[in-house]
Amino acid sequence: MKKLLTFILLGLVFVSTAEQIPYSAINCRKHVAHLTxxxxxxxxxxxxxxxxxAAVANLSQVASDGGALLVVPPGKWLTGSFGLASHFTLYVHQKAVILGSQEESDYPLIDSLPSYGSGREAPGKRxxxxxxxxxxxxxxxxxGNGTIDGxxxxWWKKFKxxxxxxxxxxxxxxxxxxxxxxxxxxxxxxxSWHVHPTYCTNVIIERLTILAPVTVPNTDGxxxxxCTDTRIRDSYVVSGDDCIAVxxxxxxxxxxxxxxxxxxSIRSFTCISPDSAVIALGSEMSGGIRDLRAEDIHALNSQSGIRIKTGVGRGGYVKDIYVRNVEMENMEYFFWMNGDYGSHPDPGWDPKALPVITNxxxxxxxxxxxxxVGGLAGIKGDDFTSICISNVTMELATENKEKKEPWKCEDVGGVSSNVTPKACPQLAEKAVDCPFPTDTLDIDKxxxxxxxxxV
Structure with a gap:
């Protein structure tokens, strides 16, 4: 691998050798430089x-010649917002920490996302x-498991x-x-949110450790x-909000x-989130969510396991959702669905836009x-349908100060099989194994x- 140091004025390229460390990537790079x-x-x-x-601008010039890799070496590297380039790798050394600036001026204001129409937390920009x-x-x-510290x-204090x-x-x-x-x-x-791929295709997110105080809202993992064709693997999140929010x-x-x-596709994922969900679908789901496959999920001390969040005005759909092999401990809700969740971007939302929640x-x-175990609430006149729950065993909390029932269901329908405690009547008992797809998604290949x- 070449070490590339580009000087625009002199047009010089230096090549040297150093210790090599292995890493895994969708593509290797021909050229490498250090932030120094x-x-x-x-x-x-x-x-x-x-x-x-400067590093990204210079290294982007070799995108067509095997691409470039920028090493962030050992040290603490304070920075404001910066962009990346195509055919480019940002590599954070094991002993390196990228520190996010705490100055508002280091984060330029940008327009709201077209699918949101407004800033998610304020009517202004982002x-x-x-x-x-x-x-x-x-x-x-x-x-090499280097750190990015925001x-x-x-920001949390200003938001509060x-x-x-x-x-x-x-x-x-x-x-x-x-x-x-x-x-x-x-x-x-x-x-706020840690990782937000948006309008992207072929996304691989693996071996991340994401840590935020459990008392701080909106610090999603x-x-x-x-996004189309995404896989999340072998990751661990502690958050004050949803660990994964689709x-x-x-x-x-x-x-x-x-x-x-x-x-x-989500696999081998662990979450701690006392005030939110392990995997949330929504609440912003107006473009639709379909064909989600999650397995080998572990959670501890979290408010809810798999949660669907939606409401009148959202439109869209959540369908073809498949989850299996889940173990959770110290949970308020295991299955949770809300048909009355969420605020609206502005008064222009359509009260006739009802979501479709099925399969x-x-x-x-x-x-x-x-x-x-299950708090399932659809929308009156817009039931959540074709819910299937099978081979589920829950040990209820010994102390339940509010004396909550293990199941509460309304405006939903489906089937259940081999569920303890027994599911609500809206999920009729039927000898069935809920399906999980047998094909393999391309992103998993x-x-x-x-x-x-x-280095």
């Missing part, structure tokens, strides 16, 4: 925004995310005090891109939004944009210390290459 080659300083104090931007990219092909964000506490007129920045947001990989990193303390746009804007999240399949699950990086 572009004036970066890892002292935790000096701003490296200009260094990151602060650009820490790491961004638009219309990219073949981009990798990875490392230093979000100042209602001092922000625009939506907080996310940590990583990639838009309108294909062949995206985010892997082998520790992400912590984002101002991974939010695939209007989305596809908000009310009339999502309905009009009409780009679903589809063919999403929801859960099987082979165990739970301990669960307060409510993708094998990463073994690459090497000079």
């Amino acid at each position: 080659d572009f004036g970066g300083k890892g002292d935790g104090v000096t701003s490296n925004t200009a260094a990151f931007k 602060f650009s995310s820490l790491i961004v990219g638009t219309n990219l092909t073949d981009v990798v964000i990875t490392g 230093q979000g506490e100042i 005090a209602k001092q922000l007129k625009n939506t907080r920045p996310y940590m990583i947001e990639i838009l309108h891109s294909t062949n995206l990989q985010i892997s082998d990193l520790t992400l912590t303390n984002s101002p 991974i939010d695939p939004d209007s 989305k596809s746009g908000w009310d009339q804007y999502g309905i009009s944009y009409a780009v679903p999240t589809q063919r999403l 929801i399949n859960y099987r082979d699950m165990k739970g301990k210390n669960v307060t409510v 993708v094998e990463l290459n073994k690459c090497f990086v000079d």
